Amino acid sequence: MADRFSRRTFLTALGASVIPVATLAEAPLVSLRPVLRGAQLTGAERVVQSANLSGDVVFAVADVKTGVPLEVFGGDRGLPPASVAKALTALFALDVLGPDYRFETALVADGTIENGILDGDLVLVGGGDPLLDTDDLATLAANLRKVGITEVRGAFKVYDGALPYVNSIDPGQPDHLGYSPAISGISLNFNRVHFEWKKEGSSYNVSxxxxxxxxxxxxxxxxxxIENRSLPIYTYQPSARQDRWTVAKGALGKGGARWLPVRKPALYAGDVFRTLARVNGIVLGRVQVTRETPKGTVLATHQSDPLDSILRGMLKYSTNVTAEMVGMAASKARGVPVHSLLDSAAEMNRWATETFGVDGIAMVDHSGLGDASRMAPSDLVAVLVAARHSKELRPLLKPFALTDSNGRPVKNHPIKVDAKTGTLNFVSGLGGFLTTADGAEFAFAIFTADVDHRATIPRALRERPDGARSWNRRSRKLQRALIERWGALYGS
Structure with a gap:
């Protein structure tokens, strides 16, 4: 276990919670509980009530220096964290793999090479790089020609066995949503394909x-x-070698584009690489997918950016593919069998318990897309307090803007927030760090969810269900109100 998030560091931080609360100026511990009708509401309870949210609200905030919890509302109750979970995944990957870790994609020759002719197979070897894109494959194809390869007489294979194959991050999402693609040991363009349509007369040009x-x-x-219908807008049908889509003509208008998920990542990467190799004068055979570890001579490689840079982008843009791939890579590096996202998430849960002593984290994936995941805000805050002592997470988090009563960002706001947001339909979360005007620093987590209502939404309507936007907007307003409250109450 790496030293940066040691259990000793965590317990030392929490051990400070035995310090009398009176030593914190204006920082009384408040453990909020649901109150009887007619009872006097606390300040935080009034803030929660004014949000007018159906479902549940839980949150926790603690002093970073001492670990002392300052305000807790249902803090031991777990709710879906949505993409706030990516903060935990980032810590998991940093601890296990290290901030300088790089993923490698390679071209391997399984055969003899003479006079530029490979008498054997060429293998595109995926190494779990979540950021691999078409530009990177183009460079690999050009480098293959630079090392002298002009012809491949054997098969062209793509190895995707570095990570388990997962058909969809969350099978409960509609088929066409680009943020829930397949996962495997090779990923291209976040496992999304670009669909574009342009109207030409009475028909459409599609690419x-x-x-x-x-x-x-x-x-x-x-x-x-394109099919002559109004609904459903998209249908998906897999075949052995294709992702087959249909789209409703009535929904296309004059033109447009969107990214669709890829369910066959190895075939996708191989398809694109064949085209790029042909540009360099190298004709490759039909793509064959293999999960057998390749052997042979490495002809060219592509290395990813270092892990800390990858995680910064993951936290900024909330990329689900990145979270799942780095999470599974970390689980495998811990030496456990990983056959699914659930296996890998279970290993991250064990790591969190071993490292931080928490038992209210029960993730089913690494991205937070699955709404069966549960995380208790008090546990996340405990993790954040311990992680802050390592000083590795907060610089990777995105600044979170506080707004005025009209929803406009307030420039030079005295409270500075770096946090990870999380949004699903009727689920919203925020977790991270805030620094008050006088320099006091706190870790916090806020989770809201109407799990019962979310469960009633049919799969086909989960992209934009009725009422979800206004519900999530009220939740974000609540998050900002709580941060403003904590800054005012505990920041002086």
């Missing part, structure tokens, strides 16, 4: 490609058929 700013290679492994 499916793996575009970046530099390249726009068409793909064969994903197809789109």
């Amino acid at each position: 499916m490609d793996a575009r970046t700013a530099k390249y726009k290679p068409a793909v064969d492994m994903a197809s789109m058929k």
Whole structure:
């Protein structure tokens, strides 16, 4: 176990909670409980009540220096954390893999090479890089030519066995949502394919490609058929070698584009690499997917950015693929068998218990997309307090803007917040750190969820269900009100 998040560090921080609360100026411990009708409400209870949220609200805040909890509301009760879970995943990956860890994608020759001819197989070897894109594959293809390869007489294979295959991060999401694609040991463009349509007369010109700013290679492994209907907008049907989509003509308008999820990541990466290799004069055979560890000569490699940079982007843009891939890589590095996201999340839960002594974290994935995950705010705050002593997490978190009564960001607000947000329909979370005007620093977690109502939403309507936007907007307003309260109450 790495030293940066040792159990000793955590217990030392919490051990300070035996310090008399009176030593904290204006910082009484308040353990809030539901009150009887007619009883006098505390300040925090009034804030919660004014939010007019259906479902549940839980939160906790603690002093970073001492670990003393300052205010707790249902803090031991777990709710879905949504993408706030990515903060825990970041700590897990940093602890197990280290901030300088890099993922590697390689081209391996399984055969002899003579006069530029590979008499054997060429293998594109995925190494779990969550940021691999078409530009990177283009560089690999160019480097393959630079090392002298002009012809491959054997098969072209893609190895995706570095991580387990997962068909969808959350199978409860509609098929067409790009933030719940497949996961495997190779990922390209966050396992999304670009679908674009343009009206030409009474018909449409449709394209499916793996575009970046530099390249726009068409793909064969994903197809789109326009059908004369209004609903459903999209349908998906898998085949052995294709993701087959249909789209309702009545929904297309004059033109547009969106990213669709990829369910066959190895075929996708192989399809694109074949095109880029052909640009360099190298003709490859039909893509074959393998999960057998390749052997042979390494011809070219691509290394990812260091892990801390990857995690900063993950926390800023809340990329689910990144969270799942780095989380599974960390679980595998701990030497446990990982066959699914649930296996890997269970290993992260064990790590959290071993490292921080918490028992209210029960994740089913690493991204927070699955609403069956549960996290208690008091446990997350305890983790954040311990992690703050390592000084590695807060610099990776995105600044969180506080707003005025009209919802406009307040420039130079005296309270500075760095946090991870989390949003699902009828689920909202926020967790991180705040620093008051006088320099006091606190760790906090706020979770809100109407789990019962969310469960009634049909799968097909989970992209934009009725009432979700206004509910989540009220939740975000509550989060800001609580932060303002803590800054005023405990910051002087």
